[in-house]
Amino acid sequence: MFKNIILRSQMGKNLLKLSLVAVAGVILVYSPACQHITAFAEGITDSQNKQIPNLLEDTQKIVIIGDSITELGGQPGGYVWLLERYLAALYPNQKMEIVNAGISGNKSLHMQERFQQDVLDKNPDLVFINVGVNDVWHAFYDFQESKFYPEGNLPGGVALPVYQEKLREMIQAANAAGVKVVLLSPTPIRENTNSPENQRLEEYVNAMGEIAGENRILFVNLYTPITEVFTRYQAYAGQTQNLLTMDGVHPNQAGNRIIAYTILKYLGVPESKIKNLEVQECSGLCP
Secondary structure: OOEOOOOOHHHHHHHHHHHHHHHHHHHHOOOOOOOOOOOOOOOOHHHHHHOOOOOOOOOEEEEEEEEEEHHOOOOOOOOOHHHHHHHHHOOOOOOOOOEEEEEEOOOOOOOOOOOOOOOOOOOOOOEEOOOHHHHHHHHHEEEOOOOOOOOOOOOOOOHHHHHHHHHHHHHHHHHOOOOEEEEEEEOOOOOOOOOOOHHHHHHHHHHHHHHHHHHHOOOEEEEHHHHHHHHHHHHHHOOOOOOEEEOOOOEOHHHHHHHHHHHHHHHHOHHHHOOOEEOOOOOOOOO
C-alpha cells in the first residue's frame, strides 16, 4: 500500500509545483513575503546545517508531539500519515514507525508536562516537537464566547518567555535520554500574514529557531513556505477563500502535503526523490 505512489491529477500537479517552488526558495533564503522569519536559526548557517548528521540513519521510531494539527495529521491525508508512507516508499529496507502524540488544544505547557509519558517512555530514536499555534491563538480568541480579541491579552495564551522555557525543558529532557530532536515551527493562524495573531506568531517562530541554534538541532521552518504559497494565490484570487487550510488554522490536503514535503526537504532527502510523491489511496482529509 505504501509503495503505490503517483500524482493523481493535473490540478494536483500544478498546486504541488507552486508549493515546491515556494519551499525550495525558503530553504536557503529569507522570504520576501515574511521577511521577519529566517530560514534557519540565528547562529546556524546553511553550510553548518548540512553538517548535521543524517537524522534518519538508524532511526526506527519517531514520535511527533504537537496539538490538533498533529493529532489530525494522523488521519488519511494528514502530514503525519503522509510522512509515514513517504518514508516507507523512500526507504523500503528501513522500517520506521511514527507515533502520533498530538493532542488538540495543547500548548507548550501541556506538552512539557506530558513529555516523559508521551514521548520518552515510548523509547523513540527521534522526536519532532511541533508547538506554538495555541500558545498565541488562545491569547486572541475566546473559544467559549466564540469571540476574537485583537489585543491578544487573553489569559489562555502563553507568554513568549514561558514558551521558550518549556521548549528548552523538552529539548533538555530529550538530550538527557539520548533522543534526537527536530523542532517544527508553528504554522500560520489564519491565511493572512498581517493578522495580529501572525504578527505575534512570527516572534515565536524566530524564538524556536534561535533555541534550535543554541542547541545545534534541526529547525524546520513550516511558517514561511505556507505563507509563501497562500500569499501568491491571494495576489490573483483575493483573500476571501482559504487555500491551504480547512478553517484558517488546520491544514487541508494541500497544506499537509507542504508540511510533509518541507520536513523531508530539511531532513536532507533529495528533492529529486520526493517532488513527485503522492499517496494514491486516501480518504478523510483527501478529496
